[in-house]
Amino acid sequence: MPKISDARKESRRQQILDAARRCFAREGFHATTTADIARESGVSQGTLYLYFATKDDVILALAxxxxxxxxxxxxxxxxxxxxxxxxxxxxxxxxxxxxxxxxxxxxxxxxxxxxxxxxxxxxxxxxxxxxxxxxxxxxxxxxxxxxxxxxxxxxxxxxxxxxxxxxxxxxxxxxxxxxxxxxxxxxxxxxxxxxxxxxxxxxxxxxxxxxxxx
Amino acid sequence: MPKISDARKESRRQQILDAARRCFAREGFHATTTADIARESGVSQGTLYLYFATKDDVILALAxxxxxxxxxxxxxxxxxxxxxxxxxxxxxxxxxxxxxxxxxxxxxxxxxxxxxxxxxxxxxxxxxxxxxxxxxxxxxxxxxxxxxxxxxxxxxxxxxxxxxxxxxxxxxxxxxxxxxxxxxxxxxxxxxxxxxxxxxxxxxxxxxxxxxxx
Amino acid sequence: MPKISDARKESRRQQILDAARRCFAREGFHATTTADIARESGVSQGTLYLYFATKDDVILALAxxxxxxxxxxxxxxxxxxxxxxxxxxxxxxxxxxxxxxxxxxxxxxxxxxxxxxxxxxxxxxxxxxxxxxxxxxxxxxxxxxxxxxxxxxxxxxxxxxxxxxxxxxxxxxxxxxxxxxxxxxxxxxxxxxxxxxxxxxxxxxxxxxxxxxx
Amino acid sequence: MPKISDARKESRRQQILDAARRCFAREGFHATTTADIARESGVSQGTLYLYFATKDDVILALAxxxxxxxxxxxxxxxxxxxxxxxxxxxxxxxxxxxxxxxxxxxxxxxxxxxxxxxxxxxxxxxxxxxxxxxxxxxxxxxxxxxxxxxxxxxxxxxxxxxxxxxxxxxxxxxxxxxxxxxxxxxxxxxxxxxxxxxxxxxxxxxxxxxxxxx
DNA sequence: TATGAATGAGACTTCATTCAT
DNA sequence: AATGAATGAAGTCTCATTCAT
CATH class of the missing domain: 1.10.357.10 (Tetracycline Repressor, domain 2)
Structure with a gap:
């Protein structure tokens, strides 16, 4: 169970990061809202915060x-x-x-x-x-x-x-x-x-x- | 009068731009608020908008x-x-x-x-x-x-x-x-x-x- | 079997209530989240809702x-x-x-x-x-x-x-x-x-x- | 100017506090939103924050x-x-x-x-x-x-x-x-x-x- | 011209609750 | 029965901009 869960988790994280990269490339860090990232990655805003503590965390992971x-x-x-x-x-x-x-x-x-x-x-x-x-x-x-x-x-x-x-x-x-x-x-x-x-x-x-x- | 006024105006503008540069250098464009710029330049927020149409205008002048x-x-x-x-x-x-x-x-x-x-x-x-x-x-x-x-x-x-x-x-x-x-x-x-x-x-x-x- | 199950159920309920009391005493009703209660009682959030319909229900049982x-x-x-x-x-x-x-x-x-x-x-x-x-x-x-x-x-x-x-x-x-x-x-x-x-x-x-x- | 301004400020503060007291009495601290207080006092939410730094500040002033x-x-x-x-x-x-x-x-x-x-x-x-x-x-x-x-x-x-x-x-x-x-x-x-x-x-x-x- | 109080849209984040496994 | 990931509504607070004085 942990292995599947971990893989899932990592893939989810990547899915969000990829979406965030697209958003950031388009609009910049500051003009991109967490709602934008959520929408682009196809998850809810709440879910975003299951994988990253803050928006800055997402930026950090990509910068x-x-x-x-x-x-x-x-x-x-x-x-x-x-x-x-x-x-x-x-x-x-x-x-x-x-x-x-x-x-x-x-x-x-x-x-x-x-x-x-x-x-x-x-x-x-x-x-x-x-x-x-x-x-x-x-x-x-x-x-x-x-x-x-x-x-x-x-x-x-x-x-x-x-x-x-x-x-x-x-x-x-x-x-x-x-x-x-x-x-x-x-x-x-x-x-x-x-x-x-x-x-x-x-x-x-x-x-x-x-x-x-x- | 227009000449003096123009000179005044230009000096005021510079005073604001200098303040904005200090703010931007310290905090970045986005983390700097118009209130910050006003405070740093010693004018009111309202006055800021007499010399620049928007915050982006200030950025533009400095970028x-x-x-x-x-x-x-x-x-x-x-x-x-x-x-x-x-x-x-x-x-x-x-x-x-x-x-x-x-x-x-x-x-x-x-x-x-x-x-x-x-x-x-x-x-x-x-x-x-x-x-x-x-x-x-x-x-x-x-x-x-x-x-x-x-x-x-x-x-x-x-x-x-x-x-x-x-x-x-x-x-x-x-x-x-x-x-x-x-x-x-x-x-x-x-x-x-x-x-x-x-x-x-x-x-x-x-x-x-x-x-x-x- | 129902009797044992009932006893189990009741003990589980108590376990959750005890945890909730500790949380509430520490943080108050409103600053305590259902996640806090779940963590403190050692059950999952989902399980919490098997024993109480809402958070208010837990408060009710303790207030x-x-x-x-x-x-x-x-x-x-x-x-x-x-x-x-x-x-x-x-x-x-x-x-x-x-x-x-x-x-x-x-x-x-x-x-x-x-x-x-x-x-x-x-x-x-x-x-x-x-x-x-x-x-x-x-x-x-x-x-x-x-x-x-x-x-x-x-x-x-x-x-x-x-x-x-x-x-x-x-x-x-x-x-x-x-x-x-x-x-x-x-x-x-x-x-x-x-x-x-x-x-x-x-x-x-x-x-x-x-x-x-x- | 300062005297009038100070009096105004204080009266505005009272106006907000009175509204907040009504809200708090009705709904409690936590069920009352800052939007409720703003609406009840007839000012915008932004104005609320000109007179109180946080919602807790309002609670503090009334508790x-x-x-x-x-x-x-x-x-x-x-x-x-x-x-x-x-x-x-x-x-x-x-x-x-x-x-x-x-x-x-x-x-x-x-x-x-x-x-x-x-x-x-x-x-x-x-x-x-x-x-x-x-x-x-x-x-x-x-x-x-x-x-x-x-x-x-x-x-x-x-x-x-x-x-x-x-x-x-x-x-x-x-x-x-x-x-x-x-x-x-x-x-x-x-x-x-x-x-x-x-x-x-x-x-x-x-x-x-x-x-x-x- | 200058002020600064007022605005309100919108950002980030939290959290009670649900549901597929 | 149990889990915990997912949801999305809602809350607090910020801030660029306006406007009456």
Whole structure:
């Protein structure tokens, strides 16, 4: 009985979260009412409160999108051997995510989470934790590259991590706004910038040129 | 009388906007009430509505911070002759702004404007217009650099513009969150990336190395 | 089988009522939820409704505490022969009840029942019926005392009944509030007042002085 | 401007409190909604919250009826010279209040305040403070009577105070329930009881017999 | 022009009760 | 008989906006 019940409970929770994401993406956190979420998820308002203590709890569960940062960390961790390959994978995974229309809502909700993080400490904690994971992994990757002699010695790993993440964030923002991004061109430029600034020899661009997407 | 009255009116408006900025930076757009703004600006709620038609009007006036983009555009326009200098100036002006504690509130309000732009078309128009100006000027700058033979031919001006702006946005976001940014290191890295990717010869870094600030 | 089932049912009912009394004493009728009662009694909310039709039904079953009035009536009925003894017993039984910490919860719930009786006719009926029984028995006791020549002729039995009951109620109220009552002193005073106002000769006090408790 | 404004404010507050008292007397604290109070007082719900922070605030302002205890204290303080007269006045003032139909609502609300005092510390403080004032004054009165040789030496002032107050409370309760009280008879009995228990000589009853009311 | 009391729609949340399992 | 998830009506309180002074 507990197993079925637990599975049910989790699926119900997801059903509500999915509805909430749609609402939040459409109207924003604050313009979305709990009635909206209930209606969209097909449950009563009372039921909503069986699964989440408050509306803020729902926001909390969505504002911090672990999947994005997990995917990025995973990409970098894949290529223990070759830091260059790790960077290339990172760009590719992130580019793919940016181009994915299925992630439109997540992006919009994510940007709202950034704003919410400014005044909600719990949300801030979640959001910056996700960022910190990616940053840590990036720093390690750059350090490995330096140790292997692939990256220049005068490169600051932390600056690289912060800067790349900042660029990703800005592109996410523009994508959320529906700005027309030429991801192919931007990807090529990013690879060129990385190659020019990080690498000891100019092999990066050619070696990592992905099969042209989008 | 109209002139004096106009000046009065404008000063009153600014007084309210300054108060609103402080409130918004502290609590966010939605958690700030019109009563909060009135109290903080020292006028009555009724008076508030003599200067702004709705609360959204106040948000609108603050969400889109022209000063930032105007400064950037101005920096680039300064150096009609030398595109490299234009880029250097851009980085410097933006770095100075990022490091300026006096702009803390503007940054926080700006990030909230980004989220608000997702669902408020008017705000979106304002915010993206500011971004478009900077982008246009950047594109022109890169094109001039290519024409002058300073920049590589295979560089996509639009990608450069979008990417640099994205990076600025991401850094603004992290600064708004209070993340500790090593702006010196980040500036050096950015110059290296730009030099490596854009320039036909590696003079950028040295020529533009600013008197060390941070 | 029906007999066992009935016993089970009754014990279950009591289990729920005991839990409800604890809840009501702690939080009051209105601040106690049916979920509270269910939790405290260790049954599910659904089960609660197998034993009581509504929450008001539970309140009803507790607001009117028959045990108190039954004990008082019984005390008076004991001494058919000597009305003085009846009064003495009444005071003693009531004093014992007032001093009994085990009746703390019942007192608190009782006081809430008084308030509830103001707007719930059914509760009012129950509460005033209990009071009426005590009153009737007191009136009969005083009348017997008058007939036997022990009590003064100009005494109004109804006034005596109402007044004594009122005093009991007030003391119950103060005890429920946790006021420090010197029950010994109050008992002595009450006996003196009764003796002075009711009796034809001043034997009451000495004859009825109980072995000092409290 | 402030004087008019203050007067207005106070009158508005009273208007709301009067309406609330009517509602509470009719339906009880908990069954009365803030919408009920607003409707009954002829203001909007929003306005209600301009004058009271919460519904509990309104309850608080009504649960503790200072007027009653103040009147009683005043009655006792009047007759500095003659304690007997003080007691007589006390009974008379209280009897008058009990018989006053204009105080019906106050009585009903008061009884609800007793119940509320069980779980709301602030209300408890207010209610018991009122009781303490009357008690203190009664104790002082009895002590004066003993010092003057009018009252017996073996009388416990505190017991007298507690017991008389308890009787008043119980009679208030019964009056609130609409029980038919023969106040004349009860008053006579109370005087007889006081005379018999407190006085050194039996002059009380005759000396203080009031012009027969009710 | 300035005020601030008044408004009322609507948000979030609770809770007594039901019912499928 | 027992469960506990689900319901939805209703309650308290907030707040952007208006308007008489």
């Amino acid at each position: 911090d999108d672990r999947r994005e940062s997990e995917a990025l960390v995973h990409a970098m961790a894949q290529s223990e051997q070759d830091p260059a390959e790790g960077l290339a994978l990172l760009l590719e995974v992130y580019g793919r995510s940016l181009a994915d229309p299925a992630r439109d809502e997540a992006r919009r909700v994510g940007v709202q989470g950034w704003a919410e993080a400014l005044r909600n400490p719990t949300i801030r904690a979640g959001v910056t934790a996700g960022m910190a994971e990616v940053r840590t992994e990036l720093v390690r990757l750059v350090e490995r590259g330096r140790a292997a002699g692939r990256f220049r010695d005068d490169i600051d790993p932390d600056a690289v991590a912060r800067t790349l993440i900042a660029t990703f964030q800005g592109l996410t923002l523009q994508a959320a706004w529906g700005e027309p991004l030429d991801l192919g061109g931007i990807g090529r430029l990013l690879r060129a910038m990385i190659r020019g600034a990080l690498f000891t020899e100019p092999s990066f661009a050619d070696a990592t040129q992905p099969r042209d997407r989008e | 889109d911070d022209r000063r930032e983009s105007e400064a950037l555009v101005h920096a680039m326009a300064q150096s009609e002759q030398d595109p490299a200098e234009g880029l250097a100036l851009l980085l410097e002006v933006y770095g100075r702004s990022l490091a300026d504690p006096a702009r803390d509130e503007a940054r926080r309000v700006g990030v909230q404007g980004w989220a608000e732009a997702l669902r408020n078309p008017t705000i979106r128009a304002g915010v993206t217009a500011g971004m478009a100006e900077v982008r246009t000027e950047l594109v022109r700058l890169v094109e001039r650099g290519r024409a002058a033979g300073r920049f590589r031919d295979d560089i996509d001006p639009d990608a450069v513009a979008r990417t640099l702006i994205a990076t600025f946005q991401g850094l603004t976001l992290q600064a708004a969150w209070g993340e500790p940014l090593d702006l010196g290191g980040i500036g050096r890295l950015l110059r290296a990336m730009i030099r490596g990717a854009l320039f036909t010869e590696p003079s950028f870094a040295d020529a533009t190395q600013p008197r060390d600030r941070e | 009117d505490d028959r045990r108190e009035s039954e004990a008082l009536v019984h005390a008076m009925a004991q001494s058919e022969q000597d009305p003085a003894e009846g009064l003495a017993l009444l005071l003693e039984v009531y004093g014992r009840s007032l001093a009994d910490p085990a009746r703390d919860e019942a007192r608190r719930v009782g006081v809430q029942g008084w308030a509830e009786a103001l707007r719930n006719p059914t509760i009012r009926a129950g509460v005033t019926a209990g009071m009426a029984e005590v009153r009737t028995e007191l009136v009969r006791l005083v009348e017997r005392g008058r007939a036997a020549g022990r009590f003064r002729d100009d005494i109004d039995p109804d006034a005596v009944a109402r007044t004594l009951i009122a005093t009991f109620q007030g003391l119950t109220l103060q005890a429920a509030w946790g006021e420090p009552l010197d029950l010994g002193g109050i008992g002595r005073l009450l006996r003196a007042m009764i003796r002075g106002a009711l009796f034809t000769e001043p034997s009451f006090a000495d004859a009825t002085q109980p072995r000092d408790r409290e | 503790d009826d200072r007027r009653e205890s103040e009147a009683l204290v005043h009655a006792m303080a009047q007759s500095e010279q003659d304690p007997a007269e003080g007691l007589a006045l006390l009974l008379e003032v209280y009897g008058r209040s009990l018989a006053d139909p204009a105080r019906d609502e106050a009585r009903r609300v008061g009884v609800q305040g007793w119940a509320e005092a069980l779980r709301n510390p602030t209300i408890r403080a207010g209610v018991t403070a009122g009781m303490a004032e009357v008690r203190t004054e009664l104790v002082r009165l009895v002590e004066r009577g003993r010092a003057a040789g009018r009252f017996r030496d073996d009388i416990d002032p505190d017991a007298v105070a507690r017991t008389l107050i308890a009787t008043f409370q119980g009679l208030t309760l019964q009056a609130a329930w609409g029980e038919p009280l023969d106040l004349g008879g009860i008053g006579r009995l109370l005087r007889a009881m006081i005379r018999g228990a407190l006085f050194t000589e039996p002059s009380f009853a005759d000396a203080t017999q009031p012009r027969d009311r009710e």
